[in-house]
Amino acid sequence: MAKDLKLIPLTQSFYSRSTLEVAGNLLGKYLVREQGRKRWIGRIVEVEAYIGEDDPACHAFHGRTSRTAIMYGPAGHAYIYFTYGMYFMLNVVTEKEDFPAAILIRALEPVSGFSGDDLHPASGPGKLCKSMPIDLSLNGTSLLRKPLWIGKEAHDHSIREIRWSPRIGISAGTEKLWRAYLYGNSYVSRKSNSNHSLSPF
DNA sequence: GTCCTGATGTGCT
DNA sequence: GCACATCAGGACA
Numbered sequence: 088m089a090k091d092l093k094l095i096p097l098t099q100s101f102y103s104r105s106t107l108e109v110a111g112n113l114l115g116k117y118l119v120r121e122q123g124r125k126r127w128i129g130r131i132v133e134v135e136a137y138i139g140e141d142d143p144a145c146h147a148f149h150g151r152t153s154r155t156a157i158m159y160g161p162a163g164h165a166y167i168y169f170t171y172g173m174y175f176m177l178n179v180v181t182e183k184e185d186f187p188a189a190i191l192i193r194a195l196e197p198v199s200g201f202s203g204d205d206l207h208p209a210s211g212p213g214k215l216c217k218s219m220p221i222d223l224s225l226n227g228t229s230l231l232r233k234p235l236w237i238g239k240e241a242h243d244h245s246i247r248e249i250r251w252s253p254r255i256g257i258s259a260g261t262e263k264l265w266r267a268y269l270y271g272n273s274y275v276s277r278k279s280n281s282n283h284s285l286s287p288f
Numbered sequence: 289g290t291c292c293t294g295a296t297g298t299g300c301t
Numbered sequence: 302g303c304a305c306a307t308c309a310g311g312a313c314a
Contacts, residue, residue, distance in 0.1 A: 170298080
């Protein structure tokens with residue numbers, strides 16, 4: 088599983104494109120967390136897009152606040168927030184500066200560094216941040232370098248088995264197919280429901 | 289398998 | 302005051 092992974096960090100230009108494009112392209116990439124001598128690596132298998140002040144599920148729906156300011160900043164940075172009294176959520180800022188958008192990293196296929204009995208330690212955005220670990224101390228940091236970054240394999244192969252479905256755990260904006268996941272991958276947070284598609288449109 | 293609940297803190301609508 | 306981009310555990314069937 089953890090063969091000879093030679094990972095190359097994604098560049099800022101990767102993140103500053105349209106959010107749905109970045110979301111699809113993040114599948115199959117690797118999230119790397121480094122803390123002292125420890126290092127966790129997980130393959131991204133599920134993401135969700137939150138796009139702009141017109142998206143009722145996006146935190147920026149009500150405009151810029153101190154919490155959402157990072158989403159208005161430059162692409163390639165981490166937007167992390169705390170919810171339900173106990174979980175952190177990791178997002179990747181996308182698009183141009185001043186346009187608020189981000190991608191929630193929802194699930195990873197463990198590659199290395201994970202310990203414990205849980206066979207699916209990062210199958211969900213809350214579990215992911217608990218296992219790596221990721222908290223508010225990383226909010227606003229760059230994802231282009233350690234201690235938290237995303238890389239691709241030197242010989243990156245395109246991912247074919249992408250499906251799009253409604254986002255999970257929201258009450259408004261459920262008509263949009265802005266959740267992307269690797270079809271058939273057992274580390275996705277839930278089984279696919281009937282409403283999924285080959286395209287987000 | 290399904291549905292429902294409790295745990296818990298923060299930002300704001 | 303209340304909603305919330307969650308999760309694990311329980312009660313069913």
